[in-house]
Amino acid sequence: MASTILEMRDITKTFPGVKALSNVNLSVEEGEIHAVVGENGAGKSTLMKVLSGVYPSGTYDGQIIFQGQECQFKGIHDSEHKGIVIIHQELALVPMLSIAENIFLGNEHAKFGVIDWDANEARTSALLKKVGLKEDPKTLITNIGVGKQQLVEIAKALSKEVKLLILDEPTASLSEKDSQALLDLLLEFKRQGMTSILISHKLNEVNRVADKVTVIRDGRTIETLAKKDISEDRIITSMVGRSLDDRYPPREPDIGEVVFEVKNWSVYHPIHAERQVIKGIDINVRKGEVVGIAGLMGAGRTEFAMSLFGRSYGRRISGEVLLKGKPVDVSSVSKAVQHGIAYVTEDRKTYGLNLIDHIKHNITLANLGGVSRHSVIDDMRELAVANDYRKKTNIRASSVYQMTGNLSGGNQQKVVLSKWLFADPDVLILDEPTRGIDVGAKYEIYTIIARLAAEGKAIVVISSEMPELLGITDRIYVMNEGRIVGEMPAAEASQEKIMRAIVRGEGKAA
C-alpha cells in the first residue's frame, strides 16, 4: 500500500585499506519505522553518513533514490534541503545557547540579519509542544538533561520540515524512562505519517517499535526482516553469524594465581553527581591470563578502567584494588604506574600520544626513570630503548624521530603500546586496542598481547568487537549499564551468549 520513499542501491564505500560498505541495499517505505541493526563497526553509521551527504556523492559507489529522484548530495545541507535529517549519537547542541537559539541556529527567522526573536520563540514553543517537552524556549541547553536535549534535537529536525528522520543510537545515553518516552514519540510521529530510520543495538527497543529490520554485518546487508519475523533470537543470529578464520595468533595459555583483583568498585558521574556509572564491580585477573570485558558502547567499560587507573574518571569512587592479594593505593596515575598497572587508552590521539613529538619521546614518557640517572636523561640509552621497541612492536616509520602525528592508526597504537611495555607493568589494561586499525596491524597487536601473556602479565582487554574477544581472551566478563552481567570462559563463550547476557541484563538494570 505504501510507496518506497528511500532506496539505497549497491552502496560501496572504501576507506584507505578498508572496505567499510560493500553493495549495501536499503529500502525504506513511506510511513514506517525502519530499524538498522548490527555490531559496532558493522557499517551502520557509515551508511547513514553516505545517506546524509557527510560523505559527498562521488566518494562512494551506488545510488540513492529519495522520493523517486536520484540524489547526489554534496553535503549535509543538500540532504537536509530534501528533508532527510540525521540526529547523531553525540548531540550537536551549543550548551550555552537557549533552546530557541539552538533550534534555529543557522536558520534564524531574520530580516536583514536582525533576528525576530518573537517569531523564533513562538515557533519553538509550537515545536516543543509537538515533541512533548515542557520547557521555556529561553532555557539554556546546559540546564536541561540529556533526555530533554535529545527532544530538542528532534524539535530542531522538525523545524526543517523533515520527511525522513534518522536517529543514530538515540537512547544510548538516556535513562529507561526517557528512552520509553522517546520511543512513544517515534510511534506518534509514525501515526502522523513520518518515516524514520532507527539505528540501535538495543534489540528490545527495536522489537517494540520497528516495522522492518535490516541487519548489517561486516559492511554487507544480511537481510531485511518484516514485522512478523522480528524476534531477538533471529536478529542476534543474523547479526553475529560470521565464520571465524585464523585472524588470531595461536597461543597456549599458562595461567597462574590471581594477580589483580577489584572488589565492589563504584563510581559516580563527574558532572551529574547523582548518576552512578559503575555499580559495584568485582573482577579478577590471573597471571598470564587475558581477560576480556565485553559490552556495548556506553556500558561503562572505559569509565571503569579509567577510574581504576589513578581515578582518571569520575567522582566518589569506592571499592578496593588488590595486587597479589594485598590492597594497593591507586588514587593517582603515578601510584598506579608504580604498582605496575598500565592503561592503554581507547582514544590514542586525545589521551595516548603527544602528536607533536616524535616516537622516541613518546615511548619513554611513562618511564623516564628508566632512561635517566639523577633526572638527567641518557640520550643514547633512550635512543636504544626506542629503537628496540620499534623493532619489537614493528612500528613502521622512517626512524624513531618521526612525529607520531604522522603515523597511521596502527602504528600510533604500537607506539602507545610500546610506551606501556617499557613501563613494564604487571597488569595491562587495553581499551579497544584495535579500534580503527587495519586487519594486518590488528594481527600484530594480538601477537604482542599473546606474547605479554606468555611473559606472565595479567591482561585485561576491553573490546566492542566480540569476535576479537573470543579470539584472544581466556575468560570474558560481560558488562552492561555499569554492572557485570555475565562471566564465562572464552572456550564456552559465543557471540550469541554474550549478546544474550547483554540483552537480558538490559531489563534487569531498569
Place this chain on the structure above:
Amino acid sequence: MSTESAPAPQSKVAEDVQQGPRIAVSALATNLREYGLILALIAIMVFFQFTTNGTLFKPVNLSNLVQQNSFIIVMALGMLLVIVSGHIDLSVGSVAGFIGALAAMMMVIWPLGPFSNPLVVSIICLIVGGAIGAAQGYWIAYHRIPSFIVTLAGMLIFRGICQALLGGGSSVGPLPDGFKALSSGFIPDVIGPLTLIPPTVNAAGKTIMGSGLTLHMTTIVLGLIAVLAYAYFGVRTRRKRERHGYEAEPFALFVVKTLVGSALALFLVYQFASYRGLPVVLLVMGVLISLFVFVTKRMTIGRRIYAMGGNSKAAQLSGINTERLTLMVFINMGVLSALGGLIIAARLGQAVPAAGLGSELDVIAAVFIGGASAMGGVGQVIGAVVGGFIMGVMNNGMSIMGVNVDWQQVVKGLVLLGAVIFDVYNKNKA
C-alpha cells in the same frame, strides 16, 4: 644492520638502507629553524652595523646592548617554559617592577640593619618572586583558571603595589654600588690587563679615551675556555653517537656549525675584552642560558614540560603530575621575573614606578620570534634567547639611527608577525 640473520622483508631492508641520509635530511630540516633564526640575527646585526656606521659592534655599544636587554632574556627563559607548557604570563613586567621597588625600599629606606646588604636583599627578593609565581601558579594549576586571566590580574596587582610602595610617582635611590654591579659591573681582571698598543697621551698628559688597545685578559681566558668547552662537548657527543652506531648530522655541517659558532663567540669576546671586560650580567645570563638548555634538553622535568604542553591529558595518563609541574613552571617564572626586576633596578641605579612597564610583551614576543608555539609543546631555549637578542639589536640599532620610538614599535610588531607567519608557512609546507 647487515648482520641481521633473520630474513627481513624486502621493504624493511630498503627502509634501513635509506635511514642514513634521511636522518641527515631531517636533522637539517628540524634545525633549519634554529639556524635560520641565528642567520636572521646575524643579518640584522650586519644591517645595523652598516646603517649605524659601525657603531653597533663598537665594544662600548655591545656592552650597552647586553646591559639593556639582559632582563628581557632572563625573563624569556622562564616565559619559554610557561609558553611551552601551554600557558602565558602577563604579570612578569609588573612583578619585575614590584621587586625592584621592594629591593630599593629594603636597601635605601627601611632600617633593616644588616638585612639591607645587597646580597641578602637580592636573595629575599628572589624568594618573594618565587612566592608570587607560586601564588599565581596555584590558581592556574589546581583550579584551572586560565593563566591569561590570573596573570592579567597579577599584572594590575603588582604594578599597583609597586607604585604604592614607592609612594606614588616618586623614585627611590640611589642604590648601593655593590648592587648596581649586577647590571653595570664588569668582572674583575684577576689576570691583569695586557696592553698591546699604549694609549695616546695628549698634551695635557692625560690619555685619550678609546685610543690604544688594552685587553681584559680574564675575559679572553674565560672566552677561550668557553669556546673550547663548546667544541669539546660537541665532539664528545658526536663520538658517543657514532660509537652507538647513530649518525647525528653530516660531518661537514657539524664542522661548519662549530667553526662559525666559535668564531662569532671569539669575536664578541675580543670586543668585550678590548673595552672593560665581560659584563657581570652577561655572565649571569650565560650561566642561566646553559642551565635552561640543559634542563629542557637533558632533564626529565624538561621532557615532562614539553609532553604536558603537547598533550596534557596524555601526559597525565602517563603518570606525570601536571598540576605540580605547572606550579613549578610558574614559580620558576616568578623567580626569573624577580631577577629581571633586580637587573632593571641595578641598571637604573634606582627604583622607578614604571620599571619593567610593558616588558612582558617584549618577553613574550622574544619567545614567539624564537619559534615557540602558542598552542604549547614547541619551543627552544636558544630560540627564545636569539629572539630576545633580535628584539634588543633592533631596539639598539634603531635608537642609534635615530628612528622615532613610535616607529620602532611598528617595526618590532612587523618582525614578530613576520616571524610567526614564516613559522606557520613552514609548518604547513612540511
